Each structure stands twice: as C-alpha cells, then as structure tokens.
Amino acid sequence: MQLLVTVILTLWVSWARGQEITCDPPLIENSHYIPKRTNYELGQEITYYCTTGFFPSSRGNTATCTDKGWDPPPRCSLNPCELPKLKHGLLYKEDTYRSYFPAPIKQWFYYSCDENYVTPPESFWHYITCTQDGWTPEVPCLRKCVFNDLKHVRTPPKEQRLLQGQSIKIDCLPGYSLLNPQSTVTCTEKGWSSLPRCIKHCDMPTFENARAVITGRPFRLNDTLDYQCLDGYENRDGSTNGTMVCGEDGWLHLPTCFKSADKCGPPPPINYGAITSIPLEVYPPWSRVEYQCQDYYELRGPQYVTCSSAKWSEPPRCIVPCVISEKIMNAKNIQIKGKNDKTYYAKTGDIIDFMCKSGRKAATSKESFQAMCLEGTVEFPICE
Template sequence: MPNMLLLATVTLTLHISWAHGQEITCDPPRFENGGYTPDRAVYKLEEVITYHCKNGFHPSTRGIKAKCTDKGWEPPPRCSLQPCDLPEIKHGVLYSEDSYRSYFPVSLGQWFYYSCDDGYATPTQKQWYYITCTTGGWSPEIPCHKKCALSHLEHKHFPHKEESYIEGQSIEVDCDPGYSLVNQQSAVMCTENGWDPPPRCIKHCGMPLFENARAIITGKPFKLNDTLDYQCLDGFENRDGKPSGSMVCGEDGWYNLPTCFNPAENCGPPPDISNGDIISIPLAVYPSSSRVEYQCQGYYELRGTKYITCRQGEWSMPPRCEEPCLISEEDMNENNIQLKGKHNTYYAKAGDVIEFTCKSGHSALTSVHSFLALCAEGEMELPRCL
C-alpha cells in the first residue's frame, strides 16, 4: 500500500433555502495551501472558481476549476503533497475500483489496471492497460481513446476490408478523379466525436473554363447540385438570349455550361426539307456553331450529311430525302412478274435493288439484267414477261 500523506483540509459550506423564490448558494471554499479567483462572499449555483496551489503542493487531477452545485463545490478544490486523486476513467472502468478506495491519496508511481467501454480503446488497443500517478498527474492523460472504423468508400477503392483506428490517428484518403472529401481535404482524423471530416468522397466540380463569359463567384469548390452564376461579356448573350445564367454541378461535371455568343452571328430556324425534319425541338434563335440533326420519313433515304451547322448567321447545306419506289400489284400483273426470293415488301428505298421473276406459265420478254431493278429517285424500271 502506498504511503499515506495528510490531505489539506477542505471546509465547504452550502446554503440551501427551499423557500419559494430563494436560490441555492455556496460559501467561499476553505482549503489550505492555495488560493482561488474570483473572491466573493457568496457564490450562485453553477458559478465556477479557478484555484492554484503553493509550491510543493498539487491540485486535484480532476482540474483546477470547481463549480457551485446543490451538493457543494464539485470537484472539491484541494492542494495536497500527493499529486493524484483516485483516477476517473472516462469511457472506461478501473479494475476492482471499490478495492482501490483505501489507496487515497495516491502516491507517486502508483498504478492501476483499467479497461475501456465498447467503441473505445486503450493506447495499445489491448483490453487492459494501466494508468500511473506522475508529478504531472495521471498518465496516460486520456486513458480511453475513441475508436473509428473505416470500411469501403464509394468512389475510392480503399480500404478493401474494415480497418480500425483510435483517437488522434489520421489517414490520407485519395478519392477518385472528380471526387474529394469535404472542403477538398486530403486526410481524415479520428476524434472523440468520430471521423473529422466524415470519410466520404463526394462529387465536386472545379472552376470551369469560360468563353465570352465570366463567373460571378470564383475560388470555392463546388459540390453536387451546387450552382454557379455567370455573366456574358458585353455584347454577348446565351442561348436563351439573356446576358447571364447559371450552371449546375452534376455527376458528370457542369450542366448548362455557359455559351455566350454575338447575337449578330446567330441563325434563325434551320431550313425545311421535303419528307424530313430535325430531330430536336426547333428554336427561334440558334447561336453561332450550333448544330442540328435531320432524319427522313419512313422509306425515304437521307442523302448528304445529316448535320448542319450555324456559322456567322448562315446554315450549312441541309440534306435531302429521296423518295422510295412503290411496287404495286397492278404493275406486276400487267408485266406478268412477281417478287423473287425473300422480298416481301412493295416499298423499296432509293438505291435498293429488287429481284423479280416471271409468273408461272410466262417467259421473259426483257433482258435477264432487267429482272434486277434499281430504285432511283422514286422510279424503278420493271422487267416484262409474255
């Protein structure tokens, strides 16, 4: 058993009046070999003092502050020749704590076993550890450290299995391109409240490149669904004919990137073509460099490029839609012919070659080559049989 040294006497007086409207108060604390601030005649409930000890004496290991409570000053201020009170294990317990009560006050070098609650760990992460009384108080100062678990992160293939860390440890987190930790930090730390910042790789967008425009706010990282306002340069406007607009940070980067154009170089609606149309909803105005796509009606064949572009107020040459050929039953009966092989349609697209044969009991009147008929610009020369 450690040497027992006399603890300086502390005299505490608590005034409690249960009369209606009366407050609970504390008398000034009385203890030897030290002083305190502030110095008052009476202290109100929850009021706090800070105390100090003379050279050679030690304050409570629970701190140098005491609060006026309905039970008196907590923790009781004291100045002792011994440096340590019985340890309090935050988030843990002493081994056989009740049996240690006889050790108070604790002598220098005395140590006790302890363990930590679930979710907390000793500095060695072993189930049991020991806490030692030193001239500076109890060591380790933080007996039980918060445990933080890290498992698979989305948008980052690390770690492959759950890993455990304790309070004070930090790790680097390298997110996939286009993703980052909160505020684009590169590391997370295990704290008493868990990971700081949370180990999540979130989508972010950097500052986009602008053409004929400028950002109204610059410099900050943008998270998913954040918006960024922009202003077109003088004399320019966007696709909506307005001098300003907004873009949105999405999963694939910025949506609605600014496209500011000189309105003098805009185009009107794209030209109409026979038996065809553009595949997008037509607009009243198209900025320079805009492109639209055409398609033809069924059985009509598109000739030329299907895209046209607006350049300096003019559209490039649109495509055309060539007519199909109609093969009627009446025409085939008149020429004593029928479709051959797998052909089972009476329509042929421009450029298609359709093979015919004579009906039973009839012989060819035209050359053998004429029975392979080409559809060209809606016309097809049919073979004939007698």
C-alpha cells in the first residue's frame, strides 16, 4: 500500500512540475506571429511570418514551446540559410554579396569532398550557395562508385564510374548471374546497392532415367539439387536417389541412373596385371577401367575395358618377358654385348646381341648370336 502511494505522489509531482513550465511570448524582429498569448504551455505552437526581404529559419516558420524554450528558435533574417552541415566534405572560405537593400545577402561557401565522393560537376573545388529554398546543391558531395576487377561480365566495361543516384544494368557472361535476382545496381551514399559480382550459376540439367525432386532456376554456386531415379533404375551406390552440386564448371556428380540388370560385377582378373583403380563390387553400364602389367611384362590387347549389358569387354593379357640370368650365360660361355648385368630382361620382339666370353670361340652359327625374345623364350648361342 505504501509503495502504491509513493508511485502516485511521484506521478503527481511530475505532472505538476510540467504544468508549471511555460514559455514567454517570443521576440521575433521583422515578423508577426499567431496566436498571441501572455504565456504558452508545453507543446503549444506558434506560426510566424517574416516581413518582405526577411526569411524564417530553414527548419520552417513554426516553433513549439518545450522545457528548453522555443524549438526551433524563431527568427527572421536577411539570410534564409543557417550554417550548412556538409556531409562527406569540408567547408572552406565563405563569401557574401548584396546588390541592393533590402535584397538578401548572397552567401556561399567553397568546399571539397572526402575520398570516394565528388562534387556534382566532379571538380575538386565547388561552392554551395544559399537560396530562398535553402542551400544548393542539396547534396554537395555525391558518392562515387567504380567497377573494379569485374569478372565474368560482358557489360559494362571495367573502370566505368557512376555517381550517387545513378543506376546501370549488368550483363553477365553466359552461365553467370548477379548475386540477387535483379540485373541492375545503383550507386548509393554508402556504395553499391548490391555487390556487382557475376557468379556461376547452373541451369536445370537434362536428366536421363531420373527426375528432379525440387525445381528452380538458376542455381547458384554450391547450391544442391536432389534427384530421384525412375522406377526400375538405380545409381552407382545402389540407391534410387542422390544429390547434385552446382560447381564452378557446372553440375558435379550428374545422375547415373541405370537398369539394375545392366550393371557389371568386378572387372575380370588377368595374369601378371591388374586394373589401375580400386575395384568396386558393382559398376554401372558404360563404366570403363584401365589395366596395367607388372614390371617387364608387356600389355597385349586393349588397355581399357568397358561394361555393357552386364558384361565386360575382352580384357588384355600381360606377355611374359625373357629372363637372361648369369647362370645361363656362364653355362653357355656367353655374355651380352655392352652389358654387365647379372640378370637381363627383354620384351617380346627385342633382339639380344650375344658374344663369347674372353678366350672362348663360337660353337653355333654366327646368326645364332642375334637372338629374339618370343613370349618368355629365347634360343641361346653356345661358345666352347
């Protein structure tokens, strides 16, 4: 109860004090005002009119009684302008001029603008002039916006400049678009209305044996698109749906939906060789794998095999090399010309030049000392 009484008393005191605050009639030279009273309560307003040749405050010709007096302070002067407040620039020398009384005094200031802002004529110095309607130009310093480092843009050209309030249409190269759906950007006091940057987008792809779950265009960089395989089809991992990602070069991981009956198992094995990739349990149709042979073995046949209609194409085979060991050459008292290898490997079709060891003479024909490797076998000459 005591707290309630305290609150009521506080509110009453505040109201009483507000009732005590009044404003005396204003003293405005070269004018008359209405309504005229001996005093004015808070919130009451007057309207004043200046005599010919004089001008009211640039904030208007009305004033309101406040706890700090009349606001804005009413006045009638020969100059219709108050000291200008220059945004994004600096005032310099002030000049005034009056041709004859009671014409108002002509007043202007020279000024310059901050970095990234320019005067309306785009000169370093300009002047702001007082008129009956206020200061002109109304916006002394205009923001300057410049296109820099524009990538993937057809028009406008680089280094093109716009001033505050101007707009321009941006035309991106095919496959690119602005960050927002609009194609026009505007130079504002704080810079571009939106970032004038063309980024990669992906159009709705053409599906084969699949359909999009959610449609829409264009898709931005890193946007995803879910798809679902048609009935009776599945993708590489055996599921019936998947997700695509819009990348720098277009869609990544395009759908590979295929009939389950057309898939292949692991590629066929070959002697002395294997595929170059990690084998999978299931391969979709038209998958292709590469084979390679062990060292010194020669690949004979197709390097790649393809899955088609649940079958792999014919794999290659690896041809055995000819192995010429030191033991064999010692037994026949021969050696390879220009070679000191204890063991020498030759591929099928290679010609090997032999010679007798020092102090030995040929026991076979001269032609036998040029032998050919044929799938792992070679006829050796003999020396005694």
